[in-house]
Amino acid sequence: MKTVAWFSGGVSSFISIYLMKDEIDEIYYLDVKEQHEDTYRFMKDCEKVIGRKFTLLRNEKMHSAIDIMKQRRYINGPSGAPCTSELKRKVRQRWEQTQDDLLRYVWGYDSEERNRAERLVNTYPEHDHVFPLIDAMLTKDEVHGLLEKLGIKRPLMYELGFRNNNCVGCVKGGMGYWNMIRKHFPERFKEMAALERDIGASCIKGIFLDELDPERGRLEDEVMGECGILYELAYTTVCN
Numbered sequence: 001m002k003t004v005a006w007f008s009g010g011v012s013s014f015i016s017i018y019l020m021k022d023e024i025d026e027i028y029y030l031d032v033k034e035q036h037e038d039t040y041r042f043m044k045d046c047e048k049v050i051g052r053k054f055t056l057l058r059n060e061k062m063h064s065a066i067d068i069m070k071q072r073r074y075i076n077g078p079s080g081a082p083c084t085s086e087l088k089r090k091v092r093q094r095w096e097q098t099q100d101d102l103l104r105y106v107w108g109y110d111s112e113e114r115n116r117a118e119r120l121v122n123t124y125p126e127h128d129h130v131f132p133l134i135d136a137m138l139t140k141d142e143v144h145g146l147l148e149k150l151g152i153k154r155p156l157m158y159e160l161g162f163r164n165n166n167c168v169g170c171v172k173g174g175m176g177y178w179n180m181i182r183k184h185f186p187e188r189f190k191e192m193a194a195l196e197r198d199i200g201a202s203c204i205k206g207i208f209l210d211e212l213d214p215e216r217g218r219l220e221d222e223v224m225g226e227c228g229i230l231y232e233l234a235y236t237t238v239c240n
Helices: 011-019 038-050 065-072 082-097 114-123 140-149 175-184 186-199 229-239
Strands: 002-007 026-030 055-057 103-106 128-130
Touching (some): 011 140, 026 082, 065 082, 065 186, 114 128
C-alpha cells in the first residue's frame, strides 16, 4: 500500500503531513495559476522542515482557473466550479489511473470535522484514509499554533484575514470574501467582475460583483473550505 498526501497550500494540510511525515511515501500539490505566489514560499518552507520535496501536478493544457471558466462559459453552480473539476479532480483521477498500488490518503480534517471525514470514508471505500489531526484531537486554532512553533510563516492570505489559502478570487466565496478581495486585490476583483458580465452569470447567487455593495457580507459568517483535493472530494460526498 502506498501512503499519499495531497498538499493544498493550507496550514491544516501541511500539519497533517508533518504528523505523518515518516509514513508518507509521496506528497503532491495540484498547481493552479491563480494561487497566490506566497504559497510557493510556504511550500518551500514546509519542505525544509520535513526534509521532503512536494511534487507539482497540473493540467498541462490549461492550468488557469480564469481560462477554464472562459472556455467552459461557466463559473459556479450546483455541479461545482469548472476550475475544481478540470484543474484538481480530473488531474488527480488521471494520476490515480497510473497507480498499481492500493492507496492510503492522508487528509487534513481537524477534530471539528469528524462528520465530513466519516462521509469521505463511506463514499470512497476503495482507498484507505488517515486523519492525523482528528487522531491527535487538534482544532484549527491549535493547528495554526503548531505551525508557529515549527517556525513557519503562514501563507499571506491568512495574514490578510482570509480563512484559507485558496486561489486569489475563489468563485466559492461569498459577499464578505469578495469584498476582501476587492480591498486587497482590486485588479483580480475587476477581472472576475468583467468575466461574470461576459459569461452572463455570477459567482455569488443573485448578484453580480460589479453590483456588490462594498459594505455587504461578513467573512467570519461565511463557510468556505480549503479548495484542495480535500474540498473536491468533500463536495462530491455532499452532492451525491
